Amino acid sequence: MTEAQIPFRCEDIHVAIESKPVVKGVTLNIKGGEIHALMGPNGSGKSTLVNALMGHPSYSLTSGRIFVNGENVTEMPPHERSRHGMFLAFQYPLAIPGVTVANFLRAAVKARVKDDSEMKAFRKTLLAEFERLEIDPAFATRYVNDGFSGGEKKRLEILQMAMLKPSIALLDETDSGLDIDALQIVSKGINTVVNKDVGVLLVTHYQRILNFVKPDFVHVFMGGRIVRSGGPEMAAQLEKEGYEKIEKEVSRIAEVA
Amino acid sequence: METNNQKTQTRPVVNVREDYQARYGFSDPDEYFHKAPKGINHEVVAMISKLKKEPEWMRKFRHEALDAFFAKPMPQWGDTELLNSIQFENIHYFLKSTEGTEKSWDDVPDNIKKTFNRLGIPEAEQRFLGGVSAQYESEVVYHSLREDLTKQGIIFLDMDSALREQEEIVKKYFATVIPPTDNKFAALNSAVWSGGSFIYVPPDTDVKIPLQAYFRINAKNMGQFERTLIIADKGSRVHYIEGCTAPTYSSDSLHSAVVELVAMDGAYIRYTTIQNWSNNVFNLVTKRAMAHTDATVEWVDANLGSKLTMKFPCVYLVGERAKAEILSVAFAGDGQHQDAGAKVIHAAPNTTSRITSKSISKGGGRASYRGMVKVYPSATNCKVSVECDALLLDENSRSDTYPTMEISSDDVRVEHEARVSKIAEEQIFYLQSRGLSEDEARMLIVNGFFEPFVKQLPMEYAVEMNRLIELEMEGSVG
Incomplete structure (x- = not known):
């Protein structure tokens, strides 16, 4: 290697x-x-x-x-x-009130793509990851970690990891x-x-x-x-x-x- | 060819990095049809009334209001230092830029057309509005209402035309919600008012698409005193949106509007304001609504820019089960004081009010929440909720809360919450660890803070609002 x-x-x-x-x-x-x-x-x-x-x-x-x-x-x-x-x-994980999980992830993904055309597939990718990780898609419209249980916060961390592909x-x-x-x-x-x-x-x-x-x-x-x-x-x-x-x-x- | 050119110009600017100066700070050359000399006196008032060929009752009303203005002291509360710095003698109280109000966009004088094109007004009209009014200095220069709305019997006129064409109904309601003696600035407006909107919605009529007015100050040392009156008859519904801008000058301008709303039994009025004044404008506005039985009035009010804003949208709940909802947001940047809030009077049983205030102070800016809720003894079984949320972006900025509650009834449920917070370093780091720069992280947190407000706006306005917040965050305004 x-x-x-x-x-x-x-x-x-x-x-x-x-x-x-x-x-x-x-x-x-x-x-x-x-x-x-x-x-x-x-x-x-x-x-x-x-x-x-x-x-x-x-x-x-x-x-x-x-x-x-x-x-x-x-x-x-x-x-x-x-x-x-x-x-x-x-x-x-910290709460960001007023910022939905979907918007937050969109901003984070957008920060690392080279041009905006790559964002076209964002919604589809996000929904696919929800499914793969068995997370309720209703997560997308909740505010980041705001009122989340401990388990929900950690699942959101893993979802972010899946979306950001480190x-x-x-x-x-x-x-x-x-x-x-x-x-x-x-x-x-x-x-x-x-x-x-x-x-x-x-x-x-x-x-x-x-x-x-x-x-x-x-x-x-x-x-x-x-x-x-x-x-x-x-x-x-x-x-x-x-x-x-x-x-x-x-x-x-x-x-x- | 001309039309094609227009179209390219009307596209709203999408570059979010552009600053206020480039986008709104331009000014047109000073060519006026009629310009009153600086200063305020009975001659100026007489001249305005004469130019407008007004009925005798209105002429009299103006002169009496001017006497009230002279007699009334400056408010002894709020930012008295800034208030006392207003030089009333250095302001033009009337500027007429065209001969009349145009119904066709093509007939609007070129320089003014260019201004509103740059602000994206005609395009907004085509896309999602039922009616548009564009006011330039003292008078409305362009006005239109969709034909289907006219057929429904909806009246949407500039206030000067309304006085000519609908005198009876104007006379019946004008200054009944806010009398000239209410405060010094309401008195001044009553004396020199010009332009503004008049709306009448017939009973049981639902105006499904918003009506909009756009106010633009162009000249230096200008005073804009529009007067708006909206009457929603029994069981009707209407949403009105106003936007405002002015160029950046080193000397001050004064914007002092009076807005009166009457929501009859079972009617619904939402009044949305996004104002984005340059930092040399004193913005001292009186807004008040009467809500009758089962009526709902919502003020959705965003205060950006200006030097000093004092604005406390008010609802008088005079009929049983009437509702008031006031959502006020403010962004105070360097050299700005946003003194904003709300006022609700519960004068009937089973009435409900909810006030939500959100403010951000940045770069030495100052935001104040000033609120008053009054419940009369006869107003039993009322619900009152007040929530104030302030976010300080740095150490030099300031936030104050001045809530007043006068509750004379024992049968009231009151909820009151006030919070002041700062952006935590940990929040920034969390967002940075996801790839957002420090500025992007702050921006996202600020957007989230205003989200409960922004989501109340039609989509196009939500986009515009986010862009304005972004401009403020860059600190490039003024």
């Missing part, structure tokens, strides 16, 4: 919030069709990492580089990163706040949208979602670093033993070093 075909690569990412270091050197390579799970305890900096990768203005990237399809997006504002193929599914999808705790039924529906949506051209970084605290969305790689994230990487079996191990065991091992190693 050539450089340009690798959907996502980040090198030695360091992030600070109000000059306090939170992410301390993260390197990831995510190929098309790969699902990477990033697991870690609360407060480990997982959300900070994905928000900073997307270009959140409150998080400053103190060093490191980000590549999407081989292109360096490190200096780009968030909307340029999006147009280059990055997508972030928010842990807490190369790399960062899913920030997409499982949080969902009951088991909602979790299954959302997981099904993720599996439907993900194909060989898109890489996924799935950030989660719990192993639960990984029963439905099967990762190819699992990374354990602690204290702003990836401390372990392995195959899908590691998720089950974590579930059984908890984060504490790894935490102890990591600190022992740190002491020795």
